[in-house]
Amino acid sequence: MTLQNTEIADRFEELADLLEIEGANPFRVRAYRNAAQLVRGQTRAMADRIEAGEDLTELPGIGDDLADKIAEMVAKGDLELLQEVRGRTPPALVEIMHLKGLGPKRVKALHEALDVDSLEDLRQAAEAGRIRELEGFGEKTEASILRHIEQRQGEEKRTGLARAEALAAPLVEALGAVEGVEQVEIAGSYRRCKETVGDIDILVRAAADSPVMQAFVGFEAVAEVVSQGDTRSTVILRSGLQVDLRRVDTAAFGAALVYFTGSRAHNIAIRRIANGKGYKINEYGVFEDDERIAGETEAGVYGTIDLAWIPPELRENRGEVDAAREGRLPELVTLDDIRGDLHCHTDATDGRHGLAEMAEAAAGRGYDYLAITDHSRRVSMANGLDPERLARQIDAIDALNDELDGITLLKGIEVDILEDGSLDLPDAILERLDLRVCAVHYGQDRSREQQTTRILKAMDNPLFNILAHPTGRLLNKRGPYPLDLQAVLEGAAERGCFVELNANPNRLDLDDDGCMQARELGLKVPVSTDAHQAGHLDFMRFGINQARRGWLEAADVLNTLSLKDLVSALAR
C-alpha cells in the first residue's frame, strides 16, 4: 500500500503539529511543514519519482532524513515516527490546536494541567470554569474557546476541490483501465466545480459483466467499504473522503450524468419542464409514456425539452434554464482566454522563485504579461518591501524586461490597506509602478461598516487598481470578514478600479455570487493566482472554474485583455 502525495503531506503536517505541541525544535517543525507543502504541490507522485530512481534530496527542503521518511511512506504506507509520536501525544490535540486562539503552548498546558485529550474534554473544562484558573488563561480566553468549539461543531466537513481532485485522479485512472469500462466521469458538485465538495460521485459506462465494482472496492486507497452492489457502491478513502460509484449502461449514460451532476434545484427545474411536455426525466432517460426518447447523451436529454446543453458550472437554478431556453447562455471564459496573471510574489518577499524564473514560468504558460506584486513593508512576516527595496525591484524588472522576449513583466505591488484606509507605501514610489494590488491583511476584526469604509477610502486614492482577495476568507479555516461587498463592487466600478478573484484554491475570493454581482455592474474581474512559486501559476484553472460558476465570459475578465488594452483599462 503506497501513499499519494496528499496523504504524505497530511502525515508530515500532523507530525509537525504534534511535535510542536511537544515543544520540539521549531525549525525542525518548520522543516516538516515545508515538506508537507512541497509534496502537496508536486504534480508527480512521490512513488513514481522513487520508482524512477530519482534523488528526492534534490527537492528544496528535503534532506536525507525527509527523503527516507517519504520512501518509508511510499513503501509501507505508514510512518513509524508518526505512530510513535501519536502514542505519547493524543492526536486529538491537533484538532484543538487548530481552534482560533489556541496554539501549541496553550494546548500543552491544557493537556498537562487539566488532562484535556479531546475537544469534548476541552468543552467540559471550559464549561466547568476550570480553564480560567490556569496561569496565562482568563475568562475571555475560556469564553472564546467555548465559542469556537460550538462554531466548529456546526460546520459541515467539506473537501476543497483541489484536494478532491488530487484524491480522485488516481481512482479515475484506475477505473478507466478496468476491463469493460468505456467511460469514466466524475459528476456531482465536483463536476459543477464547486469550491468544496461533500463527497465524490463517479459514473462509469460499462457493461453489467464488467468487474468494475470489485476493482473499485479493492482500490488501494480505500479504507472502508460502506456498501457494495451491482450498480452502486460506496467507499471511504483513507483520507476520509466518501466516494460513490455508479455503473450505467450506454443508453442511459447522459441521463445519469445530468441526474448525478445536479444540482438538485437544477434537476427539479428541468423535470418540471419535462412534466409540462408530458415527459418524465429520471436517471435512466427521458420517457414519453414508457418509451425512452433520450438518455445516451446530455445534449439529447436537454434537447427533448428544447434546452441547449448547459455547462455544469451553471447548473444551480440561478437563471441558466431560462437562458438555455432563450438561447442566451453565456459563452464562459476558458483558460485559453487568459493572457496573463496580475498577482504573484517572488523571493524578494515570501515567494520561492526570482523574477526571471517567474517570467519564464509565465511565458511557458503562453502568457503575454505577468505582474510582480510582492508584499509591502507592513507584512513584516513576509519580509515586505519598503520604498528602497521596491525601487531596486523596479530597476531590476526594467532591466529584465529589456532581455525578455514575448513576455512583459509588469511592475506592481501588493500594498497593504492600513487600518485608517491609507496605503502602506508613499504615493511617490507607488506612482512608479504599472499597477497596485491593494489588500487587507491586518485588522480583519473591524465591523462591517468600518471595513467597508476603510476599503472605499483606500479606493479613493487614484493609485488604487485592484482589491486583492476581497473578503479575506480561507476555505475551511476562516470565514469572510464582515463587508458590504455590493458597496465595494459599486465603489470599484464608480472609481475605475477592480476587485480580484483570487485563484488560490484555499481562497477563491471573490466567490461565484460575487462574480455575478460584478458582472451585473459591468465590472471586469481580474482572475489572479497570488502565486508564491512558479508552479502556483497553475492555480489559474481553479480561478477560471469559479469565474465560470459566476457566469463570466472572456470579456468580463480583466486579464483576457491584450497588454495594450490592459494598460488602458487600468488607467483611472
Add this chain to the structure above:
DNA sequence: GCCGTTTTCGGCCCGACTGTTTTCAGTCG
C-alpha cells in the same frame, strides 16, 4: 530537519495584537 562554503555548526522571516499581566507570553499572519 535543512542548508551552506567566511559551513560540518549555527543559523533558520519577525512585528502587531490580545489577553493576560503590570512587563510579557502566546498567537497570528
